[in-house]
Amino acid sequence: MVAIQGIKGSFHHQVAQNYFGVEQEILICHSFREVANQLKNKEATTGVMAIENSIAGTILPNYALIDTFDLQIIGEYFLNIDMHFMALPDQSIEDIHEVHSHPIALLQCANFFEDYPHIKLVESSDTAFAAKQIKEKQLKGIGALAGPIASDLYDLEILAKSVHTVKSNKTRFVILKNKDLEKAELSNKASLKFELDDTPGSLATVLNVLNNCKLNLTKIQSLPIIEQPFQYSFFVDVVFEKYKHYEKAKKLLEIMTTHFKVLGEYQAGEPQE
Amino acid sequence: MVAIQGIKGSFHHQVAQNYFGVEQEILICHSFREVANQLKNKEATTGVMAIENSIAGTILPNYALIDTFDLQIIGEYFLNIDMHFMALPDQSIEDIHEVHSHPIALLQCANFFEDYPHIKLVESSDTAFAAKQIKEKQLKGIGALAGPIASDLYDLEILAKSVHTVKSNKTRFVILKNKDLEKAELSNKASLKFELDDTPGSLATVLNVLNNCKLNLTKIQSLPIIEQPFQYSFFVDVVFEKYKHYEKAKKLLEIMTTHFKVLGEYQAGEPQE
Numbered sequence: 157m158v159a160i161q162g163i164k165g166s167f168h169h170q171v172a173q174n175y176f177g178v179e180q181e182i183l184i185c186h187s188f189r190e191v192a193n194q195l196k197n198k199e200a201t202t203g204v205m206a207i208e209n210s211i212a213g214t215i216l217p218n219y220a221l222i223d224t225f226d227l228q229i230i231g232e233y234f235l236n237i238d239m240h241f242m243a244l245p246d247q248s249i250e251d252i253h254e255v256h257s258h259p260i261a262l263l264q265c266a267n268f269f270e271d272y273p274h275i276k277l278v279e280s281s282d283t284a285f286a287a288k289q290i291k292e293k294q295l296k297g298i299g300a301l302a303g304p305i306a307s308d309l310y311d312l313e314i315l316a317k318s319v320h321t322v323k324s325n326k327t328r329f330v331i332l333k334n335k336d337l338e339k340a341e342l343s344n345k346a347s348l349k350f351e352l353d354d355t356p357g358s359l360a361t362v363l364n365v366l367n368n369c370k371l372n373l374t375k376i377q378s379l380p381i382i383e384q385p386f387q388y389s390f391f392v393d394v395v396f397e398k399y400k401h402y403e404k405a406k407k408l409l410e411i412m413t414t415h416f417k418v419l420g421e422y423q424a425g426e427p428q429e
Numbered sequence: 430m431v432a433i434q435g436i437k438g439s440f441h442h443q444v445a446q447n448y449f450g451v452e453q454e455i456l457i458c459h460s461f462r463e464v465a466n467q468l469k470n471k472e473a474t475t476g477v478m479a480i481e482n483s484i485a486g487t488i489l490p491n492y493a494l495i496d497t498f499d500l501q502i503i504g505e506y507f508l509n510i511d512m513h514f515m516a517l518p519d520q521s522i523e524d525i526h527e528v529h530s531h532p533i534a535l536l537q538c539a540n541f542f543e544d545y546p547h548i549k550l551v552e553s554s555d556t557a558f559a560a561k562q563i564k565e566k567q568l569k570g571i572g573a574l575a576g577p578i579a580s581d582l583y584d585l586e587i588l589a590k591s592v593h594t595v596k597s598n599k600t601r602f603v604i605l606k607n608k609d610l611e612k613a614e615l616s617n618k619a620s621l622k623f624e625l626d627d628t629p630g631s632l633a634t635v636l637n638v639l640n641n642c643k644l645n646l647t648k649i650q651s652l653p654i655i656e657q658p659f660q661y662s663f664f665v666d667v668v669f670e671k672y673k674h675y676e677k678a679k680k681l682l683e684i685m686t687t688h689f690k691v692l693g694e695y696q697a698g699e700p701q702e
Contacts, residue, residue, distance in 0.1 A: 212487050279552045374651075379483075
């Protein structure tokens with residue numbers, strides 16, 4: 157059972173299908189916190205969670221959930237977010253007077269609808285929920301903005317493809333499970349969290365260690381606003397060729413940093429074109 | 430004239446007042462892009478723009494605007510985002526059947542309203558806009574979620590103070606102007622952008638240089654998803670005691686990195702308690 161945020165037809169559902177296959181059973185959750193909770197309670201064995209987006213950046217609250225619920229990242233998946241304008245079959249754009257979707261999706265597609273001032277933008281809780289409502293209530297004259305999986309699942313016709321303004325909108329999802337710290341010698345990537353005292357050059361020293369151990373940094377993010385002065389937190393992703401190199405770096409970081417934590421060790425995903 | 434995103438009574442207006450004083454004239458803009466545009470067109474001499482938040486993280490699209498519109502950061506301001514529930518005077522919470530606010534504000538205060546299931550959450554374009562509508566249309570039975578400046582400005586009564594779930598919600602705003610590259614020798618902080626080739630240890634080398642020049646890192650952010658493989662972008666903030674140390678580091682970074690750009694040199698702001 158894979159816990160996902162959102163209903164069937166959502167982008168999280170798309171990732172679950174692409175990663176685990178279409179046969180995989182899905183556990184619908186109404187929030188990211190619920191995904192974390194279902195993993196903790198062992199209602200689900202794995203979960204899918206968006207973690208960063210090429211337009212909006214890192215979703216820090218999800219890092220906090222992974223950390224506080226002690227979840228483990230076991231994989232990652234990059235999805236191109238492709239927003240289609242869809243409605244019940246046999247209608248044209250002129251027949252549509254309202255489009256329903258998640259507020260962020262509406263925002264990302266607002267430019268497209270400037271050419272159709274007769275269409276009112278209406279907020280919905282989720283991209284897929286808007287599509288589902290149209291199907292279930294057979295709502296004529298209402299459109300949805302959602303991913304291709306939603307049009308398939310709810311038998312909607314695509315009136316316009318890829319109507320989002322910024323075309324390159326990639327989201328990185330992590331695949332999660334409840335932590336049980338199995339050794340993952342096939343991994344070539346790890347997500348780490350640590351804190352450093354504000355002694356000059358402390359981060360440079362850590363990066364030198366990673367470099368000497370042949371680890372390569374693919375992401376670094378300091379926590380945005382320092383609550384405790386002179387104390388800094390970092391989220392870091394590293395890739396490596398040999399697990400033993402990573403193991404050596406891990407031992408050194410445990411000594412050099414405080415609150416060192418491995419959020420996950422896994423196989424790196426491939427960004428789509 | 431200070432360009433702000435949002436109408437009077439918004440958190441951006443609050444920052445403009447705190448930073449420039451209450452007498453300062455305000456130019457209302459409906460998007461961050463419009464703020465950037467008004468600065469470029471010299472309709473405004475300065476602007477206020479949210480850049481990162483302790484819950485949601487960095488607002489990357491705003492970094493992109495500063496970069497592409499060639500704006501200059503000349504200051505920063507940290508504001509505690511305090512969300513109050515307000516309505517026309519002489520009503521109790523029981524009299525209110527709808528609360529209007531920005532979708533993110535509704536989300537951040539959703540826990541509070543679980544105790545009041547008779548109150549429907551309704552999306553509005555802006556926290557302050559909801560407050561303004563209530564005042565102008567004398568809407569009884571409707572509440573708004575907004576900052577303290579909105580209740581003052583639109584004569585609303587606060588029914589419940591600080592109703593947001595996560596109490597520590599700090600936002601960092603930058604103060605912007607059109608770039609004219611004046612020398613800012615009183616600065617003790619700078620925001621930089623640069624790119625690095627994916628040669629092992631290239632970031633560590635840059636941080637060693639900053640450290641050798643006595644600069645201290647207060648923020649580092651790699652761009653979230655790498656569009657061009659083997660090419661990394663970074664946004665970095667540094668603080669320093671002596672401008673000449675920073676000048677030396679700047680010269681070195683110009684040689685060591687590609688697309689090196691100073692987004693601003695300014696006096697560091699003080700986070701509130």
